[in-house]
Amino acid sequence: MAEISDNNNAEPRKNLNFVEQIVADDLAAGKNGGRLNTRFPPEPNGYLHIGHAKAICMDFGVAEKFGGTCNLRFDDTNPTKEDVEYVESIKEDIHWLGFDWGNREYYASDYFPKLFDLAIRLIKEGKAYVDDQSSEEIAAQKGTPTTPGQNSPYRNRSVEENLDLFLRMNAGEFEEGSRVLRAKIDMASSNMHFRDPIMYRIIKTPHHRTGTTWKVYPMYDFAHGQSDFFEGVTHSICTLEFVPHRPLYDYFIDMIADESYRPRQIEFNRLNLTYTVMSKRKLLQLVKEGLVSGWDDPRMPTICGLRRRGYTPESIKAFIDAIGYTKYEALNDISLLEHSIREDLNKRANRVSAVIDPVKVIITNYPEGQTEMLTIENNPEDAEAGTHEMPFSREIYIERADFMENPPKKFFRLAPDREVRLKAGYIIKCTGFKKDADGNIEEIYCEHDPESKSGMPGSMRKVKGTLHWVSVAHCKNAEVRLYDRLFSCENPAEEKDRDFRELLNPNSLKVVDNVKIEPYLAETAHVGDHYQFQRTGYFTVDPDSTAEKIVFNRTISLKDSWAKEQNKNN
Secondary structure (H helix, E strand, C coil), X not given: CCEEECCCCCCCECCECHHHHHHHHHHHCCHXXXXXXXXXXXXXXXXXXXXXXXXXXXXXXXXXXXXXXXXXXXXXXXXXXXXXXXXXXXXXXXXXXXXXXXXXXXXXXXXXXXXXHHHHHHHHCCCEEEECCCHHHHHHHCCECCECCCCCCCCCCCHHHHXXXXXXXXXXXXXXXXXXXXXXCCCCCCCHHHCCCEEEEECCCCECCCECCCCEEECHHHHHHHHHHHHCXXXXXXXXXHCCCHHHHHHHHHCCCECCECCEEEEECCXXXXXXXXXXXXXXXXXXXXXXXXXXXCCCCEHHHHHHHCCCHHHHHHHHHHHCCCCCCEEECHHHHHHHHHHHHHHHCEEECEECCEEEEEECCCCCCCCEEEEEECCCCCCCCCEEEEEECCEEEEEHHHECCCCCCCCCCECECCEEEECCCCEEEEEEEEECCCCCEXXXXXXXXXXXXXXXXXXXXXXXCEECCEECCCCEEEEEEEECCCECCCCHHHCCCCCHHHHECCCCEEEEEEEEXXXXXXXXXXXXXXXXXCCCEEEEECCCCCCCCEEEEEEEECCCHHHHHHHHHC
C-alpha cells in the first residue's frame, strides 16, 4: 500500500527540490553549453488531470526558475486513440494554469521521417529486425525478471529481408498485428526493457496530422528519447514508472548523440490522490459509460473538471507546492487539496446570502409592505472588497435546518422562545410556527427587536446564534449542485477484487432546485465567478447558467478537516 502523506518533504537543498538541484548542478558544470530546455509531452488521447498539473508545474516551472525554455510536445504516436479535441483541451489547460510554450509547440509526428530513417539505419547495422510473431507469442518469449527470454525465430533474418519487410509494412501490405519491428539487444538482459523491445507496429488508422502517409508508428520508448534529442531538450523530466525505461532511453540516445549534447532523463513521484483515480483509461471509461457528465464533470480529477467546479490555478499550484517532489510514491490526502482551495477562495470570494433549503419566517411586528436596505460586507479578508446592499422585509427565508421545534441543549439557532440575530440585521425571537398536513414546518412566526439593528442602541446586545437569510419579496431562484468525492473508498486502486465502478460514491452529486438567492448575487454572477454562501460553503457559477436561472456548483464546504487535523497535531 502506498504511504498516505499530507506533506512529502522534497529533499530540499538550498531551497531547491532534488530535480531543481540536478538542473542547477548541470548548469553550473556547463553541460549542454549551459543551456536548459525542458518539455511537457502529453499524449492527446484524453483530458489532463491533476497528476499532469504536477508535471506541468515541474516542466514549465523549472524552466522559468533557471531562465530556460519548456516545449509542449504532443506524443501523437497512436492515431487510434488521439483526437484534435484533446490537443486543444491540453493547450487550454496549460494556459489556464499560467504557463506558455511560446512558439515551441511540437509533435512526435514532426519527427516521423527522422525516426523512420533511424530505424532503417538500425536495420542496416543489424540492430533491428522484423518479427512475424503475435503480441502474445512475443510476450511469452520475453521470460520473467528471474528467467531469460527466448530468441525470436525471426531474430536472424538478413538485413535485406528486414529492410524489404519493414518498407512493405509501411506501404500497407500487411495487416495490423501481423508484424513488428524490434530492436536486437539482449533477450537475457536483467532489464526486461532490453529484451528486444518493439520499435514499430502497424496501424492503418489515419493520423490527425499526417493522414495516411504512415502505416507504421513508433513505440514510446523509441520515439521519446529521439524526439527529445531532435528538439534540443536537455532535461527530460518524467515520473517514477519510467525509471526502468531510462537505460533504454540512454541506449537509443547513444545511437545519435555525441559529447557536445545529450538529453538527461530525471524521474519524480507522480501525484496520487485519495478518493479518486488517476488512470486515463478509467476516466475515459467513466465518460464513455455516462457515469459522469463528461471530462469536465466537476467530480472528475481532470483540470477542466476542477476548473468547472471552481478550483483556481493558484490553489492547485499551492497544493502541488505543499506535497512537493520526491523519489518515492505516496498517496496524497485530498483534504489537503480541499484546504488549498478554501484558503484561496477565502481571500477572493465575496460573501453572499443563499438559502438552499428554505422555510419562510414572518416577522409579525415588522410593517407590511416596508423594505429597508441593509449593508453587507463583501469580504472581511479583503479591505478593498467593499460592501453591497441587501433588502430586508417582513417575510424572509432561512435554512430549514436552522429551526428546531424541540432543540437539544447546544442548538444555538432558532427555536420557540429563542432569539437569534439575522446577519447584518435585527435580532428576532420565535413566537410560534405552523405545520402542514404531513407535520413539516411550513411557516415560522417571529418578532424583531427594532433597537437591535446595527447602529441602534440595542445593536450590541449579544445572542449566541447568527443566521443568513433572504427577503421573500426580493430573492431570485437558482439551482445548486452539491458535489462530493467521486469515490466512497479512500484508495480505489487498491480494491483489486472489485470493479472500480462499484466504488463510485452514490451521493457524489445532489441537485437542489428552487434555491433562494439575494438580488445582488443574481445581478452580479457571471460564469466562473466565486462566492462564499454564508455559513454553507464556496460556490462557483456553472456554464449551464442561463438568463432565466443561475446554476452554482459547490466548490467546497466551509469545514476544513485537514486544517483541523493539523491544529490537533500541533
